[in-house]
Amino acid sequence: MAAPKKSAAKESGQEKAGSPPDLSQEQELKALRDMLLIRRFEEKAGQLYGMGAIGGFCHLYIGQEAVVVGMQMALKLGDQVITGYRDHGHMLACGMEAKGVMAELTGRRGGYSKGKGGSMHMFSLEKHFYGGHGIVGAQVSLGTGLGFANRYRGNDSVSVTYFGDGAANQGQVYESFNMAELWKLPVIYVIENNRYAMGTSVSRASAQQDFSKRGASFNIPGKQVDGMDVRAVKAAADEAVAWCRGGNGPIILEMQTYRYRGHSMSDPAKYRTREEVEKVRHDQDPIEQVRNRLLEAKVSEQDLKAIDAEVREIVNAAADFAQHDPEPDPSELYTDVYR
Amino acid sequence: MPIQVLMPALSPTMEKGNLAKWLKKEGETIKSGDVIAEIETDKATMEVEATDEGTLGKILIPEGTADVAVNTPIATILADGESAADLAKAPAAPPPKAEAAPAEAKTEAKAEAPAPKPAAAPAAPAAVAAADPEVPEGTEMVTQTIREALRDAMAEEMRRDGDVFIMGEEVAEYQGAYKVTQGLLQEFGARRVIDTPITEHGFAGVGIGAAMAGLKPIVEFMTWNFAMQAMDQIINSAGKTLYMSGGQMGCSIVFRGPNGAAARVAAQHSQDYAAWYSQIPGLKVIAPYSAADYKGLLKAAIRDPNPVIFLENEVLYGHTGEVPKLADFIVPIGKAKIARPGKDVTLVSWAMGMSYALKAAEELAKEGIEAEVVDLRTIRPMDTETVVNSVKKTGRAVTVEEGWQQSGVGAEVAARIMEHAFDYLDAPVARVSGKDVPMPYAHNLEKLALPSVAEVVAAAKAVSYR
Numbered sequence: 128m129a130a131p132k133k134s135a136a137k138e139s140g141q142e143k144a145g146s147p148p149d150l151s152q153e154q155e156l157k158a159l160r161d162m163l164l165i166r167r168f169e170e171k172a173g174q175l176y177g178m179g180a181i182g183g184f185c186h187l188y189i190g191q192e193a194v195v196v197g198m199q200m201a202l203k204l205g206d207q208v209i210t211g212y213r214d215h216g217h218m219l220a221c222g223m224e225a226k227g228v229m230a231e232l233t234g235r236r237g238g239y240s241k242g243k244g245g246s247m248h249m250f251s252l253e254k255h256f257y258g259g260h261g262i263v264g265a266q267v268s269l270g271t272g273l274g275f276a277n278r279y280r281g282n283d284s285v286s287v288t289y290f291g292d293g294a295a296n297q298g299q300v301y302e303s304f305n306m307a308e309l310w311k312l313p314v315i316y317v318i319e320n321n322r323y324a325m326g327t328s329v330s331r332a333s334a335q336q337d338f339s340k341r342g343a344s345f346n347i348p349g350k351q352v353d354g355m356d357v358r359a360v361k362a363a364a365d366e367a368v369a370w371c372r373g374g375n376g377p378i379i380l381e382m383q384t385y386r387y388r389g390h391s392m393s394d395p396a397k398y399r400t401r402e403e404v405e406k407v408r409h410d411q412d413p414i415e416q417v418r419n420r421l422l423e424a425k426v427s428e429q430d431l432k433a434i435d436a437e438v439r440e441i442v443n444a445a446a447d448f449a450q451h452d453p454e455p456d457p458s459e460l461y462t463d464v465y466r
Numbered sequence: 467m468p469i470q471v472l473m474p475a476l477s478p479t480m481e482k483g484n485l486a487k488w489l490k491k492e493g494e495t496i497k498s499g500d501v502i503a504e505i506e507t508d509k510a511t512m513e514v515e516a517t518d519e520g521t522l523g524k525i526l527i528p529e530g531t532a533d534v535a536v537n538t539p540i541a542t543i544l545a546d547g548e549s550a551a552d553l554a555k556a557p558a559a560p561p562p563k564a565e566a567a568p569a570e571a572k573t574e575a576k577a578e579a580p581a582p583k584p585a586a587a588p589a590a591p592a593a594v595a596a597a598d599p600e601v602p603e604g605t606e607m608v609t610q611t612i613r614e615a616l617r618d619a620m621a622e623e624m625r626r627d628g629d630v631f632i633m634g635e636e637v638a639e640y641q642g643a644y645k646v647t648q649g650l651l652q653e654f655g656a657r658r659v660i661d662t663p664i665t666e667h668g669f670a671g672v673g674i675g676a677a678m679a680g681l682k683p684i685v686e687f688m689t690w691n692f693a694m695q696a697m698d699q700i701i702n703s704a705g706k707t708l709y710m711s712g713g714q715m716g717c718s719i720v721f722r723g724p725n726g727a728a729a730r731v732a733a734q735h736s737q738d739y740a741a742w743y744s745q746i747p748g749l750k751v752i753a754p755y756s757a758a759d760y761k762g763l764l765k766a767a768i769r770d771p772n773p774v775i776f777l778e779n780e781v782l783y784g785h786t787g788e789v790p791k792l793a794d795f796i797v798p799i800g801k802a803k804i805a806r807p808g809k810d811v812t813l814v815s816w817a818m819g820m821s822y823a824l825k826a827a828e829e830l831a832k833e834g835i836e837a838e839v840v841d842l843r844t845i846r847p848m849d850t851e852t853v854v855n856s857v858k859k860t861g862r863a864v865t866v867e868e869g870w871q872q873s874g875v876g877a878e879v880a881a882r883i884m885e886h887a888f889d890y891l892d893a894p895v896a897r898v899s900g901k902d903v904p905m906p907y908a909h910n911l912e913k914l915a916l917p918s919v920a921e922v923v924a925a926a927k928a929v930s931y932r
Contacts, residue, residue: 177475178536179475209675240714242712243709243712249711250715262698265671265698268667268670269674269678271672272672272673273675274675277679279681302671303668305665306663306665306669395512461588462713463709463711464748465772466716466771
């Protein structure tokens, strides 16, 4: 499975001494805006959780924004996205509305699941977002099934199936890999390696720490990607999408990324040092990288601030809606159990 | 206006905590994401990150303060261009930020007002089952095995709807481990009749994913014993997604295969899962007995927009029965039937249990006891009405199942009879079931572990005080 290695993106990357191909300024601005939206949304969600407005589990995506934003830039209408429980970023990247997502977090009737799903269980058929799944690794088989449906129907849609370094150790992941390659299903397995499965570091949980090789025994090609650099993610995503649309079967992208916050809101994150977090944030922050490139390219501070302001307005409006929208009507208790 | 930083909750159960340490001083610049303080509870120490940018204006709660209530303002942050003079503009504590209102209001209500009574849950909607279709007078009846009836049901539905396909172990080239899918590969091809690897957890998930994308898979488990590997996908993904998505995303899928005891295959291969799956709202569970019901219910299951658990029985595959020769014979899900009318005692059963119940009814008839045999056919949604109406007539009931007694389907039937027909009962409901042991291998022990006609007869007599 040499194809991805021979790809144009990789070659052009090598020509430029390891840095991935540039994005257009328009793409950079869009990436900045989309990543900022996720970051500000998640910060606000953390704040609302702290105020008791959001209950249960709340897993924030802060630090990992470049992964979903870069992937989404390579997709077209009809491609499906599915992920685990750290899902707010994926939904926003898919174009789901911030207020519907936030209202689901607060358990209100205007939420994407009418308040019945919560942080970990949200869906949008319209945006081809298939959840939002709370059981670690379950989405991998389901995402493989989405790819199966594409192949059954003979369309050229691709299933983008996200999971983490922790889920990568679940058995059904390998059952799915086997079937996906056997039946040449169009599935991009995006392994978001943020280095910790809750409190367990990759080195303490994984015999093979190079997740791009996790499909090797099924002949599924894989690639490690700098998941903090949206350009690198976009380039790898383009390649992977072309591979899948070309009928070559599944492909694995290991996104090397990092979450700044705890596993969930109630995780004090004592398994790593503050210095480690600070270093990633200082050296590799996905948003700062784009912002610095834009400033270098002479985009004005003022223009960037305008993006900031726009994003804050969306997030504030979402938070406001999410706290004032009524809870579901009691009659909703028994709806949607069966069709 | 200056922004207030509130004492955060680390979990939904936290009400107060200690402010251990300030990591920023008044006047220091703060960026979103900066750690500004540490708070601790009895369970954890946690960093408080700023979500707003500006300058730390005033620390309202000094470090070392214990038992700070959640949502108490602990500091103010000045935005760009604001100065200490603006601090006065910040509302006095406890000054709910407008957007914090609902949560704070809730907290206050908890502290000061008596807790409001929890709203009563609305009544659950009653399941309404459609009536059995009339089989028109003079309809030709075809005698066929249950195996053939199942095959015909699938083939008819696959002809009717291109989104229906079947996947499972040995369903295609081998023609089915129990030959239920005989001929399907030849008619429909490998695109729609799909051999899977031995990978129940994985292919159940793949089937469910395909169903979420709008296809209508039939997933065959070689036996239901192996589906325990797939339990999480069946329950958590297939059974709950419609609800969790607020009705957006359903899952039209049938899981089918032989359930319960076969013969001499011992503990791991002889288990009845009717009770297990019937506990799950979001799933439908069907366990037919007659050949006609097998066919009509499988067709209904394939058309149903919900996930359906279809429990077959290996011993019954070779049994023959009369199936109406109709272009489209559908038996409604959720409707029990009176398999044998009677007036003295009600025998409630389903699936393989029906063979004991019907034989017992014959034995009882010889002794002048007319047993009415109710075949549930569907376990969820359960047709309580048919059972209760029968019990109101007879005043006595015995449940018959191969599964275990504890938390079993018979226990559920007994509870419903108690709830709806207590005043009509002339005796406590009796349960005949599989014995409370793993299935033994030895021929004699296996026989003892399963219910018997004699046990049903004895139970019916006991509740009849005869």
